[in-house]
Amino acid sequence: YEYIEQELRKLKDLPAETTDGYRIALLGNLEFPEEVPSLKEHGGQGVGLYRTEMLFLNRAGGADEDEQFRAYAAMVASLAPLPVTIRTLDIGGDKIAADLHLEDEMNPALGLRAIRLSLRRPELFKTQLRAILRASALGTVRIFFPMISGIEEIRLVKVLLAEAKDELRRAEIPFDEAIEIGIMIEIPSAVVIADLLAKEVDFFSIGTNDLIQYTLAIDRTNEHLAHLFQPLHPAVLRSLRSVVDAAHNAGIRACMCGEMAGEPAYLPVLLGLGFDELSMNAASIPRVKKILRRAAKTDAERLIATLLTFSTVAEVEQFLKAEIAARFSESFD
Amino acid sequence: YEYIEQELRKLKDLPAETTDGYRIALLGNLEFPEEVPSLKEHGGQGVGLYRTEMLFLNRAGGADEDEQFRAYAAMVASLAPLPVTIRTLDIGGDKIAADLHLEDEMNPALGLRAIRLSLRRPELFKTQLRAILRASALGTVRIFFPMISGIEEIRLVKVLLAEAKDELRRAEIPFDEAIEIGIMIEIPSAVVIADLLAKEVDFFSIGTNDLIQYTLAIDRTNEHLAHLFQPLHPAVLRSLRSVVDAAHNAGIRACMCGEMAGEPAYLPVLLGLGFDELSMNAASIPRVKKILRRAAKTDAERLIATLLTFSTVAEVEQFLKAEIAARFSESFD
Numbered sequence: 273y274e275y276i277e278q279e280l281r282k283l284k285d286l287p288a289e290t291t292d293g294y295r296i297a298l299l300g301n302l303e304f305p306e307e308v309p310s311l312k313e314h315g316g317q318g319v320g321l322y323r324t325e326m327l328f329l330n331r332a333g334g335a336d337e338d339e340q341f342r343a344y345a346a347m348v349a350s351l352a353p354l355p356v357t358i359r360t361l362d363i364g365g366d367k368i369a370a371d372l373h374l375e376d377e378m379n380p381a382l383g384l385r386a387i388r389l390s391l392r393r394p395e396l397f398k399t400q401l402r403a404i405l406r407a408s409a410l411g412t413v414r415i416f417f418p419m420i421s422g423i424e425e426i427r428l429v430k431v432l433l434a435e436a437k438d439e440l441r442r443a444e445i446p447f448d449e450a451i452e453i454g455i456m457i458e459i460p461s462a463v464v465i466a467d468l469l470a471k472e473v474d475f476f477s478i479g480t481n482d483l484i485q486y487t488l489a490i491d492r493t494n495e496h497l498a499h500l501f502q503p504l505h506p507a508v509l510r511s512l513r514s515v516v517d518a519a520h521n522a523g524i525r526a527c528m529c530g531e532m533a534g535e536p537a538y539l540p541v542l543l544g545l546g547f548d549e550l551s552m553n554a555a556s557i558p559r560v561k562k563i564l565r566r567a568a569k570t571d572a573e574r575l576i577a578t579l580l581t582f583s584t585v586a587e588v589e590q591f592l593k594a595e596i597a598a599r600f601s602e603s604f605d
Numbered sequence: 606y607e608y609i610e611q612e613l614r615k616l617k618d619l620p621a622e623t624t625d626g627y628r629i630a631l632l633g634n635l636e637f638p639e640e641v642p643s644l645k646e647h648g649g650q651g652v653g654l655y656r657t658e659m660l661f662l663n664r665a666g667g668a669d670e671d672e673q674f675r676a677y678a679a680m681v682a683s684l685a686p687l688p689v690t691i692r693t694l695d696i697g698g699d700k701i702a703a704d705l706h707l708e709d710e711m712n713p714a715l716g717l718r719a720i721r722l723s724l725r726r727p728e729l730f731k732t733q734l735r736a737i738l739r740a741s742a743l744g745t746v747r748i749f750f751p752m753i754s755g756i757e758e759i760r761l762v763k764v765l766l767a768e769a770k771d772e773l774r775r776a777e778i779p780f781d782e783a784i785e786i787g788i789m790i791e792i793p794s795a796v797v798i799a800d801l802l803a804k805e806v807d808f809f810s811i812g813t814n815d816l817i818q819y820t821l822a823i824d825r826t827n828e829h830l831a832h833l834f835q836p837l838h839p840a841v842l843r844s845l846r847s848v849v850d851a852a853h854n855a856g857i858r859a860c861m862c863g864e865m866a867g868e869p870a871y872l873p874v875l876l877g878l879g880f881d882e883l884s885m886n887a888a889s890i891p892r893v894k895k896i897l898r899r900a901a902k903t904d905a906e907r908l909i910a911t912l913l914t915f916s917t918v919a920e921v922e923q924f925l926k927a928e929i930a931a932r933f934s935e936s937f938d
């Protein structure tokens with residue numbers, strides 16, 4: 273096992289590139305600055321998902337602007353010039369500070385959460401936006417928004433972001449004027465209108481956990497239904513295909529930050545679909561990179577074309593398994 | 606008001622047909638045999654959604670086969686030869702008899718319910734299927750299944766239905782060998798693979814309440830989010846379009862049994878999309894028929910083509926409102 277660890281670390285400085293020269297950026301999902309050394313050791317090319325929820329838990333209104341700035345700045349400065357992709361608050365009313373006074377919700381997964389909560393509390397949201405913008409002066413920052421379901425929401429977000437920038441300009445506080453913005457694609461409506469949303473932002477980041485949950489109407493924490501939570505469901509594959517295509521048709525990046533991204537068995541699928549960036553737990557990066565470096569993009573494209581012809585999950589899984597054994601082996605020979 | 610009621614009743618025996626000769630069948634959603642006289646008075650052409658949940662509430666295992674048969678038979682016989690479209694059990698574990706011993710679910714709307722529960726309890730399910738099949742000997746019965754999310758589920762349902770038919774054949778109990786089967790389209794994955802599902806069944810029935818809920822990830826009972834529950838969201842319109850098209854490409858009927866079907870303001874949209882059948886509360890039938898009889902299918906098709914070009918709900922709503930005033934008036938002049 274130690275031997276394997278060592279070998280994986282050797283991969284650190286090799287490019288994440290297929291045998292036919294196609295590159296996918298491999299980034300890390302993280303939450304605390306203490307995780308940065310591990311991300312670097314595993315060869316992460318930046319942070320694809322920086323979760324900010326810990327700054328809002330158990331305190332009224334969340335951390336203030338300065339405290340948020342310090343947290344973001346530490347992360348950004350320690351990784352510069354590598355990018356840090358910061359996701360704005362992504363929790364439900366049940367988890368956030370008591371001053372929101374929200375009742376219990378019958379179905380919290382379908383409730384007032386994430387961007388819906390931020391738009392309900394614009395001052396809270398703009399405080400976070402200003403803190404992120406200030407950190408953008410110290411390195412490469414991108415910002416993205418969870419649970420966008422339609423055009424109106426992202427346009428409203430952009431209005432508030434423009435206000436936050438104006439406030440900083442007036443106070444002569446520096447920030448990256450060209451900061452990129454993106455949205456999570458995790459709600460089925462966002463998949464259906466991905467072509468429209470792609471015109472509004474610089475990148476998509478697919479959150480597969482929620483996307484699968486909502487697409488199949490399966491609570492991913494419900495153990496009775498675990499067998500129905502199927503990342504390889506034909507509807508999920510078609511959804512991923514159409515989101516990546518919508519992104520590329522609009523000239524923007526297609527990224528993934530859900531658990532699927534860090535699962536080596538799915539790498540051939542994601543490579544075939546044409547993802548530009550995958551973000552995962554740091555520890556998964558070497559294994560994914562190893563498979564990527566042995567794979568050919570053309571094989572993966574043929575694979576996905578075949579997978580998309582199947583009607584059932586069983587057919588998809590069976591074919592993928594055989595292909596992995598034949599063409600995308602991760603054995604350490 | 607009484608004058609209006611009278612005038613609407615006059616519509617009872619007139620066909621549900623546009624000025625350019627296109628017909629949509631208008632049926633009723635109901636639950637009890639006592640509702641049949643009202644359905645007939647309002648000119649309903651059958652039952653598009655017969656809910657069976659009341660036979661399962663508050664009793665271990667639900668009503669037995671004979672009691673179910675008597676309930677279905679009463680409904681079917683009183684309407685024959687008009688069709689009665691019976692939906693199999695569509696509730697969650699929280700609402701069904703205590704003997705299921707299911708824990709509380711965190712998100713019941715995404716939980717073990719509807720067809721998932723029926724497939725978990727095949728004997729319970731087959732009892733219902735046999736009772737429905739027996740009633741099919743007495744008139745025109747169709748059977749349909751809630752919350753289908755993939756091909757495997759409907760195929761499993763069909764295996765169990767075939768077993769129920771075999772059991773009746775062996776017992777020499779009559780039933781309609783050509784009984785039609787359908788599925789509710791209310792889960793986003795079913796929309797995405799509607800072309801595949803259409804090959805498995807005789808009709809689709811779109812449940813708009815749940816379809817909108819899952820597509821937008823908005824709990825329809827959550828008052829904080831009522832403003833985000835948007836039947837005219839561009840993603841909803843596109844979903845409806847692709848489901849109707851998938852049905853017609855496969856030569857099967859596209860029906861709707863959600864609340865949208867009974868709302869007169871949506872009739873031009875549903876007519877333009879090409880629905881074959883709308884099922885609603887009996888009291889809504891005359892108003893919907895009145896608008897339908899004054900409308901032209903060609904106008905509605907032009908309307909929907911324009912609505913599908915918009916990116917925001919506000920644009921869709923504004924244009925629709927103007928069109929209704931100009932071309933789809935329901936004023937009683």
Ligand SMILES: [Mg+2]
Nearest residue numbers: 418458479482
């Ligand atoms: Mg999420």
Ligand SMILES: [Mg+2]
Nearest residue numbers: 751791812815
């Ligand atoms: Mg439903």
